[in-house]
Amino acid sequence: MGIEASTILIDGVWRPSRSGATFPVTDPASAEVLGHASDGDAQDVQDAIVSASTAFETWSRTTAYERAAVLTRAHRLLLERHEELARLLTREQGKPLRAARTEVTYAGDFLAWFAEEAKRISGVTIPSARADQRFLTMRQPVGVVAAITPWNYPISMITRKLAPAVAAGCTAILKPAAQTPLLAVETLKLFLDAGLPAGVINMVTSRRAAEVGDALLESPEVRKLTFTGSTAIGKMLVQKAAPTLKRVSVELGGHAPFIVFPDADPEHAAKGAALVKFLNTGQACISPNRIYVHRSLYDAFLETLEKRVRALKVGQGEQEGVSIGPLIDDRAVAKMEEQVSDARDKGARVLVGGDRVAVDGLAGTTFYAPTVLADVTPEMLISVEETFGPIAAVTPFDDEDEVIRRANDTEYGLAAYVYTRDLSTAIRVTERLKFGMVGVNDINPTSAAAPFGGVKSSGLGREGGYEGIDEYLDTKLVGIAI
Numbered sequence: 001m002g003i004e005a006s007t008i009l010i011d012g013v014w015r016p017s018r019s020g021a022t023f024p025v026t027d028p029a030s031a032e033v034l035g036h037a038s039d040g041d042a043q044d045v046q047d048a049i050v051s052a053s054t055a056f057e058t059w060s061r062t063t064a065y066e067r068a069a070v071l072t073r074a075h076r077l078l079l080e081r082h083e084e085l086a087r088l089l090t091r092e093q094g095k096p097l098r099a100a101r102t103e104v105t106y107a108g109d110f111l112a113w114f115a116e117e118a119k120r121i122s123g124v125t126i127p128s129a130r131a132d133q134r135f136l137t138m139r140q141p142v143g144v145v146a147a148i149t150p151w152n153y154p155i156s157m158i159t160r161k162l163a164p165a166v167a168a169g170c171t172a173i174l175k176p177a178a179q180t181p182l183l184a185v186e187t188l189k190l191f192l193d194a195g196l197p198a199g200v201i202n203m204v205t206s207r208r209a210a211e212v213g214d215a216l217l218e219s220p221e222v223r224k225l226t227f228t229g230s231t232a233i234g235k236m237l238v239q240k241a242a243p244t245l246k247r248v249s250v251e252l253g254g255h256a257p258f259i260v261f262p263d264a265d266p267e268h269a270a271k272g273a274a275l276v277k278f279l280n281t282g283q284a285c286i287s288p289n290r291i292y293v294h295r296s297l298y299d300a301f302l303e304t305l306e307k308r309v310r311a312l313k314v315g316q317g318e319q320e321g322v323s324i325g326p327l328i329d330d331r332a333v334a335k336m337e338e339q340v341s342d343a344r345d346k347g348a349r350v351l352v353g354g355d356r357v358a359v360d361g362l363a364g365t366t367f368y369a370p371t372v373l374a375d376v377t378p379e380m381l382i383s384v385e386e387t388f389g390p391i392a393a394v395t396p397f398d399d400e401d402e403v404i405r406r407a408n409d410t411e412y413g414l415a416a417y418v419y420t421r422d423l424s425t426a427i428r429v430t431e432r433l434k435f436g437m438v439g440v441n442d443i444n445p446t447s448a449a450a451p452f453g454g455v456k457s458s459g460l461g462r463e464g465g466y467e468g469i470d471e472y473l474d475t476k477l478v479g480i481a482i
């Protein structure tokens with residue numbers, strides 16, 4: 001993509017920003033400039049709002065079958081372009097190619113799932129106390145949707161929002177993360193090439209997030225905000241959505257506990273922890289941030305975890321055998337350094353890693369060694385603050401009540417993990433954990449078919465599953481006198 005980037009999509013046409021400004025997009029592993037994106041501002045947002053509002057008049061009146069057909073075709077195109085999407089994802093965001101392929105498949109799952117869910121939007125009939133009256137409900141699209149997405153899952157977070165919006169009959173304006181606009185362009189092309197009419201989805205790429213966000217949120221035409229990102233920004237956006245009383249769903253940060261009970265197999269649990277903790281180089285909202293291991297298994301667990309983590313290879317995601325890519329930027333590395341030095345000062349042991357690393361032949365400066373910290377305590381920064389990087393923080397515990405209290409002692413409530421072979425423990429503990437998703441001996445409690453989301457400061461609403469489309473629908477009651 002040349003300097004004269006045209007990555008803004010309004011009314012079906014790709015165009016530059018009104019101001020003509022652009023910004024570079026870099027590969028975090030090689031520091032190479034991959035292209036440029038249009039730097040949209042409030043004026044571009046106004047154009048997008050007009051486009052989405054106009055398109056809503058017709059798109060909201062299409063049949064569920066027409067909308068499902070578009071999503072099904074978009075899914076087919078995604079499968080055809082799977083490898084090129086995955087390679088661009090690796091270049092732009094940094095995750096290893098295998099993980100990028102998995103994410104592209106996951107992104108496609110939302111297209112396929114919501115193509116089916118479109119046909120299942122149904123209302124109910126309700127008995128009336130009056131003999132001459134009947135009630136029924138209609139489910140109708142909420143209107144124009146503003147979708148703001150993060151860089152860490154740069155394709156699946158887009159389809160997780162746009163597929164249900166399109167399925168419900170809404171129109172949308174997407175503001176993708178500034179680090180990953182190129183993949184957003186390729187993702188929107190799937191919808192356009194599948195025959196989605198002009199204006200149904202619009203996009204404003206930008207690195208002026210606050211200006212673009214404000215223009216979207218101040219508009220009374222925009223009836224819904226769907227956001228995935230940090231808790232701080234999410235809370236602020238919910239406040240800004242209040243004056244115009246928009247529907248909101250926000251998927252925010254996490255601080256997942258990973259609890260290994262005394263009857264679990266410590267090796268199996270440590271293998272699970274090594275897999276899920278270092279997924280996407282730890283840059284995942286469901287990444288375990290606090291690993292609690294029963295004291296009787298502590299040494300055995302740490303031994304396996306350390307061995308596994310030592311074997312992880314750091315590098316550019318397209319290189320053979322690499323499972324740890326770069327962090328997204330220098331700020332992320334600084335956060336790792338701060339959390340590790342704070343933990344060290346307060347008595348944690350660094351079993352492996354603990355430093356920034358350079359990779360031969362690569363100019364990227366954001367590689368951080370996969371790290372295991374043992375004897376982590378609640379006073380350490382890492383026990384409180386979301387890490388979002390490749391550091392496993394491990395703490396021993398002695399009894400169930402104590403570990404549940406500690407696990408729940410966080411403002412977050414997204415994912416939690418429990419390892420036990422005892423069914424009663426699994427159910428008892430799951431019921432007491434204040435989290436939106438719990439993996440029991442399972443490191444991946446996610447699917448397009450399952451509701452994803454958190455409680456407390458981890459968010460509002462659910463994405464995916466049969467609940468996912470509800471976020472884009474209003475219920476209209478009709479009372480009929482007969």
Ligand code: NAP
Nearest residue numbers: 149150151176177178209210213229230233251252253285
């Ligand atoms: P972020 O800084 O909150 O950014 C997310 C999105 O919001 C980006 O598009 C960003 O734009 C935009 N944004 C930033 N400031 C804004 C403002 N003032 N007004 C409007 N939009 C604004 O989060 P991130 O660092 O990209 O993502 C990591 C966070 O997302 C982590 O906390 C992670 O846990 C969370 N996350 C949650 C889920 C979930 O499903 N719960 C999934 C993935 C990630 P720019 O890119 O231009 O800054």
